[in-house]
Each structure stands twice: as structure tokens, then as C-alpha cells.
Amino acid sequence: MTSNTVSASTVEPGGAPSGFEADKGPDSVGAAVRGYVDKIRGGDLGALPAVLGIVVLTVLFYALRPETFLTPLNLTNLLVQAAPITLLAMGLVFVLLLGDIDLSAGVVSGVCAAVSAQLLAEQGVSWWVAILAALITGLVIGLVTGTLVGLIGIPSFVVTLALFLGLQGVTLRIIGQGGTVPIREPVIRGLTNEYVPVTGGWILAAVVVLLYAALQLNRWRVQRARGLASAPLGIVIARIAVIAVVTVVITAILSADRALSAAVELKGIPYAIPVVVVLLLVLTFVAGRTTFGRHVYAVGGNSEAARRAGINVTRIRILVFGLSSTMAAVSGLVAAARLSSVTPGSGGGNTLLYAVGAAVIGGTSLFGGRGRVRDAVLGGLVIAIIANGLGLLQVSAYLNFIITGGVLLLAATVDALARRRAAAAPR
Amino acid sequence: MSVPQPQDGTPILELRGVDKHFGAIQVLHGVDLKVYPGQVTALVGDNGAGKSTLIKSIAGIHPIDGGQLLFEGKPVTVTGPRDSAALGIEVVYQDLALADNLDVVQNMFLGRERTKGILLDEASMEQAARDTLAKLSVRTLKSVRQLVSSLSGGQRQTVAIAKAVLWESKVVILDEPTAALGVAQTRQVLDLVRRLADTGHAVVFISHNMVDVFEVSDRIAALYLGRMAADVPISEVDRTRVVELITTGRSGDLGIEPAAVAEVGA
Numbered sequence: 115m116t117s118n119t120v121s122a123s124t125v126e127p128g129g130a131p132s133g134f135e136a137d138k139g140p141d142s143v144g145a146a147v148r149g150y151v152d153k154i155r156g157g158d159l160g161a162l163p164a165v166l167g168i169v170v171l172t173v174l175f176y177a178l179r180p181e182t183f184l185t186p187l188n189l190t191n192l193l194v195q196a197a198p199i200t201l202l203a204m205g206l207v208f209v210l211l212l213g214d215i216d217l218s219a220g221v222v223s224g225v226c227a228a229v230s231a232q233l234l235a236e237q238g239v240s241w242w243v244a245i246l247a248a249l250i251t252g253l254v255i256g257l258v259t260g261t262l263v264g265l266i267g268i269p270s271f272v273v274t275l276a277l278f279l280g281l282q283g284v285t286l287r288i289i290g291q292g293g294t295v296p297i298r299e300p301v302i303r304g305l306t307n308e309y310v311p312v313t314g315g316w317i318l319a320a321v322v323v324l325l326y327a328a329l330q331l332n333r334w335r336v337q338r339a340r341g342l343a344s345a346p347l348g349i350v351i352a353r354i355a356v357i358a359v360v361t362v363v364i365t366a367i368l369s370a371d372r373a374l375s376a377a378v379e380l381k382g383i384p385y386a387i388p389v390v391v392v393l394l395l396v397l398t399f400v401a402g403r404t405t406f407g408r409h410v411y412a413v414g415g416n417s418e419a420a421r422r423a424g425i426n427v428t429r430i431r432i433l434v435f436g437l438s439s440t441m442a443a444v445s446g447l448v449a450a451a452r453l454s455s456v457t458p459g460s461g462g463g464n465t466l467l468y469a470v471g472a473a474v475i476g477g478t479s480l481f482g483g484r485g486r487v488r489d490a491v492l493g494g495l496v497i498a499i500i501a502n503g504l505g506l507l508q509v510s511a512y513l514n515f516i517i518t519g520g521v522l523l524l525a526a527t528v529d530a531l532a533r534r535r536a537a538a539a540p541r
Numbered sequence: 542m543s544v545p546q547p548q549d550g551t552p553i554l555e556l557r558g559v560d561k562h563f564g565a566i567q568v569l570h571g572v573d574l575k576v577y578p579g580q581v582t583a584l585v586g587d588n589g590a591g592k593s594t595l596i597k598s599i600a601g602i603h604p605i606d607g608g609q610l611l612f613e614g615k616p617v618t619v620t621g622p623r624d625s626a627a628l629g630i631e632v633v634y635q636d637l638a639l640a641d642n643l644d645v646v647q648n649m650f651l652g653r654e655r656t657k658g659i660l661l662d663e664a665s666m667e668q669a670a671r672d673t674l675a676k677l678s679v680r681t682l683k684s685v686r687q688l689v690s691s692l693s694g695g696q697r698q699t700v701a702i703a704k705a706v707l708w709e710s711k712v713v714i715l716d717e718p719t720a721a722l723g724v725a726q727t728r729q730v731l732d733l734v735r736r737l738a739d740t741g742h743a744v745v746f747i748s749h750n751m752v753d754v755f756e757v758s759d760r761i762a763a764l765y766l767g768r769m770a771a772d773v774p775i776s777e778v779d780r781t782r783v784v785e786l787i788t789t790g791r792s793g794d795l796g797i798e799p800a801a802v803a804e805v806g807a
């Protein structure tokens with residue numbers, strides 16, 4: 115500020131607090147835990163429902179199928195199953211943050227995969243051209259959606275419902291009625307059918323943990339040094355420990371020999387997993403540490419306030435739908451690799467329901483403004499555990515639909531109740 | 542009250558014949574207004590007179606349809622909130638315009654975040670926010686990293702005001718900043734309004750409370766059904782005349798022409 119600086123002249127009555135106590139309060143883990151409990155009481159459940167869901171469902175399916183559920187082979191399958199759901203949900207988190215919805219995300223993943231598969235099969239293009247074509251297809255569809263929603267002002271629910279129908283026609287046109295385009299290209303197939311060598315996997319795991327620890331500790335150090343608000347060191351270390359343990363356990367499971375016959379060896383991390391981890395890191399960064407991410411949260415929280423703050427709300431909307439549909443393309447490629455083919459039904463059925471369910475179960479609000487990219491991973495795991503477990507139990511298809519739909523409704527109920535609770539919280 | 546400034550100096554902000562329509566309805570009719578640095582201009586008028594619309598027009602939220610905006614004597618066009626902010630005009634809206642899901646620091650820097658490369662510079666923003674709040678003698682916030690949704694009405698008002706004075710602003714406009722406040726908090730805001738003017742800011746202060754208006758203001762502008770009834774030094778009027786201007790658009794030799802009043806009233 116220049117000469118226009120406002121100077122303090124009000125004399126406060128003696129004994130008044132000097133303000134910001136919590137920011138410079140004692141470095142107490144107890145206080146941080148109490149703060150967390152208050153937050154949950156106030157309606158912000160964070161990752162709690164998803165983590166509980168993962169634990170409860172794992173125990174449940176282990177009890178029902180002790181020989182098959184917790185084997186390295188099935189857990190690998192489960193993670194590969196979770197990958198396309200999570201990737202799709204990561205993009206949807208941004209759309210949901212705005213308070214919008216993308217009902218076409220699933221079929222967009224199908225269209226993109228179809229474009230890619232057809233280019234490989236008919237034109238014999240190399241893998242990177244096929245991938246690039248899928249990503250660009252997704253991006254263009256997303257930008258169009260975003261323009262219709264943001265610039266023209268059609269509700270996102272209507273635009274994407276129309277696209278949901280229309281794009282299924284496009285996939286059908288590309289693939290042909292009753293057709294199936296197999297994916298034989300080794301790199302794309304390799305996303306889910308090739309594995310990082312075990313040593314390489316452990317190196318990757320170590321890099322992820324060390325990187326996370328370094329970022330967290332450095333941030334804590336800077337905040338402390340400059341007298342800014344920071345979490346107690348104990349909490350920061352606990353967070354790092356949780357990430358380390360989870361990473362080591364998953365790497366260990368994926369590094370165990372999971373071949374059914376003793377004659378062959380089958381071990382290592384499927385390439386799709388590092389893809390998910392890298393995108394998780396990048397998008398978390400975008401959401402939390404960039405101006406774009408901040409503006410996404412602002413638009414979702416109060417779009418009029420964002421507009422008055424000079425934020426171009428239309429531009430944010432267009433970019434978010436572009437991002438979401440590009441992530442749908444990534445998801446479509448991984449799903450195509452997993453099934454080794456693309457059909458006219460790819461991305462249809464329960465694809466979208468799973469992804470929206472994943473984001474919401476993970477803790478992203480349907481009302482906008484609240485959510486994180488990691489929600490897609492946690493919720494994606496919950497959904498994959500349900501799908502995988504029900505598969506092992508060989509429940510009828512009808513029950514599978516009813517249960518999965520019920521879980522989504524439950525998550526949405528928790529979200530709505532949390533929102534009401536937050537609104538009713540004492541001011 | 543501060544020493545009155547020369548009224549014949551150039552106003553930092555001047556409105557000439559500003560019109561504003563919403564669809565077929567004309568809300569502002571040829572409004573003139575002069576705002577001087579170092580002075581508090583009270584903008585008064587009945588509910589629906591067009592006060593909020595007027596300041597939103599200045600801020601670029603509802604760009605004007607007719608007339609002229611002059612800043613430091615030069616005509617300017619304001620087509621969006623960024624334009625007014627670039628001129629050094631900051632507004633505290635009646636409905637506050639804070640994002641509930643963001644914390645205090647994030648709200649104060651919304652739309653004008655500090656960055657280091659592509660990354661948000663959280664440390665420097667938090668520091669600046671804390672300094673500004675401390676200068677405003679804000680004592681009631683537990684943490685600058687608190688979500689705005691967890692703040693009381695008075696605390697929100699403080700954050701909205703702090704957001705406005707954080708910037709190198711020349712004009713600060715406050716739309717009914719004390720309407721939702723208790724006695725002690727109102728006192729703080731009134732002191733702040735006066736302090737802003739005393740440090741060289743031009744302040745526009747909208748209020749229905751005549752005691753407050755007469756306490757802090759140097760000039761008074763009265764809107765009546767979208768027309769400027771009077772824009773005069775506060776020494777030229779008293780409370781009775783201001784109430785008359787607000788309710789009838791006329792008081793003695795001040796106010797809009799009787800013909801215009803009749804036309805509006807009809």
C-alpha cells in the first residue's frame with residue numbers, strides 16, 4: 115500500500131484477545147484432533163465415509179469369500195478395475211465443484227476410445243497418434259459442452275443429457291452395429307496388461323513417498339518460519355506415515371507373484387496405476403495450488419462473488435468441461451485396454467453412475483464448492499470393491515444394479531445431510 | 542469530522558447523467574454525483590431508490606446505459622469489475638459477495654491472487670491479509686484460515702471491508718455496511734470509514750441511519766426514485782431536510798424540479 119495506508123488508531127479495551135489465536139496457538143496434536151472432530155460435527159465429513167467404506171467392505175467380502183477376495187491376483191484385478199472409474203471421476207470432481215454435472219462423461223470415454231481403436235485398426239497409426247486423437251476428441255467435446263453451458267447458459271444437466279444420447283450414436287456409427295474393434299496395439303493394451311518390473315515398482319513407490327514427504331515438510335517449515343497458520347508437526351508426520359504405509363502395502367501386494375500356476379511368474383504394478391497416481395498428483399496441484407483451481411472453487415461456492423471479483427466465470431466453465439472430457443478420454447483408453455476391445459456400448463451402462471458415485475462417495479459435494487481430486491481415488495476404490503466383491507459372490511445382474519444404485523443414493527443422502535448440517539451450524 | 546476539503550477541487554470520481562435500465566424498467570435517471578478524496582460522501586435514499594444499482598454501475602457489475610463516468614477528471618469506460626478495480630475503486634457489497642467455501646485469505650485475494658510462477662503464493666497472501674486485518678484492529682477472528690462459512694455476520698462484514706482496503710484503492714464504496722451489525726461493531730465500522738477518509742481515500746457510505754450519516758460524512762447525496770435530489774456539503778442540510786429529500790425528493794430550494802417529482806409520482 116502507498117500513502118493511502120490505513121493506520122490502526124482504535125484502542126481496544128484491556129485484556130481483549132489480540133486475534134488469530136488459532137494461527138499461533140500451541141503446536142498441539144490434541145487441538146488439531148479436536149478441530150477435526152468439530153469439522154465432522156459441522157457436516158464436513160471429508161474422507162471419512164470413503165475410508166470407512168473401504169474398511170467395512172473389505173472385511174465383509176473377506177468374510178464372505180476368504181479364499182479369493184484378498185489374494186494378490188484379485189487385488190490387482192480390483193485396482194485395474196478401479197482405474198478407469200477413478201480417472202473418469204477425477205474429471206467429474208472439477209465439474210461437480212462448479213455445481214454442474216456431466217451426464218455424458220461415460221459415453222465421451224466410449225467415443226474417444228472408439229476413435230482411437232478405429233484409427234489403430236483402419237489406419238494403422240502408431241500408439242501415440244491414437245492416444246493423442248482420443249485426448250483431442252475428448253477436449254473438443256468438452257469445450258463444446260462448456261461453451262453451451264457457460265456461454266449460451268443451457269443447464270449442464272440438459273446439455274450433457276443430449277450429448278449422452280447423441281454421442282452413443284456417434285460411437286455406434288464409428289464402430290458399426292454389433293461390431294467390436296479389438297485393441298491389439300501393445301502400448302495401449304499394456305496399460306493394464308503389462309507390468310512395471312518389480313524393482314522399478316519399488317523405486318516408483320519410494321519416489322512418490324519421498325516426494326510427498328518433502329513437499330509436506332517443506333511447506334510446514336516455510337509456514338513455521340514465516341509465522342503462518344500451519345498444522346502441528348505431529349499431524350504432518352502422521353499424514354506422511356499414512357501415505358507411506360498405503361504405498362508400501364499396495365506395492366508389496368502388486369509385487370507378489372499372482373500367477374495361478376507355479377510354472378509362470380506374474381508380478382509387478384500394471385502401468386495404469388502409475389498413470390492414475392501421476393494424474394492424481396498433477397490435478398491435485400491444479401486444484402489446490404493454481405489460480406485456475408482457486409477460481410473453480412470460488413465459482414462453485416458463490417458464482418456471483420466470483421464474477422464481482424473479476425473472474426471470467428464462462429471461461430472457467432469451458433475449461434473445466436474441457437478438462438473433464440479429456441480425463442474421460444484417458445479413462446476410455448484404460449477401459450479399452452482392460453477389455454482389449456471397444457464396442458458400441460463402451461462407456462454406456464453404469465460407467466457414468468460408477469464415476470459420479472466414486473466422486474460423491476469420496477466426499478465431493480453435488481452442490482458445488484466442496485471436493486478434492488483424491489475423492490475420486492477413494493470413492494473409485496469403494497465402487498471397485500463393491501463391483502469386484504459382488505462379482506466374486508456371483509450375485510445376479512439385477513442385484514448388482516440395485517446395490518450400486520443404492521450406494522450412490524446413500525452417498526448423495528450423506529452429502530445432502532452434511533450440507534444441511536453445515537447450513538444449520540452456529541454462526 | 543475532518544477539516545472540510547476545498548469543494549471546488551477536482552472530484553476523483555464523477556458521474557454525469559448516468560442512466561440504467563433493467564429491461565423496460567429505468568432504475569437510474571440522469572444521475573450526477575461527485576466524490577472527493579479525503580471525504581466521506583453519504584449516499585442516502587429510500588429502499589428501492591437505486592443506491593445499490595448506482596454503485597454496481599460504478600463497479601462495472603451492471604455497466605451504465607447512458608451518461609458518463611469520469612475518474613480523476615478523465616472519462617473512463619467501466620465494463621466489468623476488473624476495470625473498476627484497476628482504477629482503484631473497491632466496493633463492499635450489501636450482500637457481501639464472499640465465497641463461503643473459501644477461507645478468509647482466499648476471499649480477500651479472490652480474483653487477484655498473488656503467484657510465484659504458476660503457483661499461488663499462499664505465504665505472502667496470508668501475511669498481507671493478516672497485516673491488513675491487524676491494521677483494521679480486527680480482534681475477533683480465530684484464524685485467517687477459517688472458512689467464511691464459519692464466521693458471524695459481523696466477522697463477514699469485517700472480512701469484506703478488509704478485502705476492500707487490502708488494495709491500493711482510491712475510492713472505497715460501502716453499501717449499508719452497518720445494517721447487520723451490533724452496537725460495538727457498528728462503532729468499529731464508523732471509525733474505519735472516518736479513518737479511510739482521513740488517510741486520503743474517497744469514501745462513499747450508504748446508510749439509513751441519520752445519526753451515523755451526520756457523524757461521519759462530509760457530503761450527502763440523496764437519491765429519490767432513481768434521481769439525484771441533492772448532492773451537497775453536509776453543513777448545508779440538517780436531519781429534517783435530509784429526511785424530506787429522501788421521502789419526497791424535495792426540500793426547500795433543494796431537490797428535483799416539482800414537475801419531475803409530479804411525473805415520477807404519477
Ligand SMILES: Nc1ncnc2c1ncn2[C@@H]1O[C@H](COP(=O)(O)OP(=O)(O)O)[C@@H](O)[C@H]1O
Pocket residue numbers: 563568586587588589590591592593594595
Ligand atoms: N438485477 C436487477 N434486475 C431488475 N431490477 C433490478 C435489479 N436490481 C435492482 N433492480 C430494481 O432497481 C430498483 C432499485 O434497487 P436498488 O438499487 O437495490 O435499491 P436500493 O439499494 O436503493 O434499496 C428496485 O426497484 C429494484 O427492484
Ligand SMILES: [Mg+2]
Pocket residue numbers: 592593594635716
Ligand atoms: Mg441496496
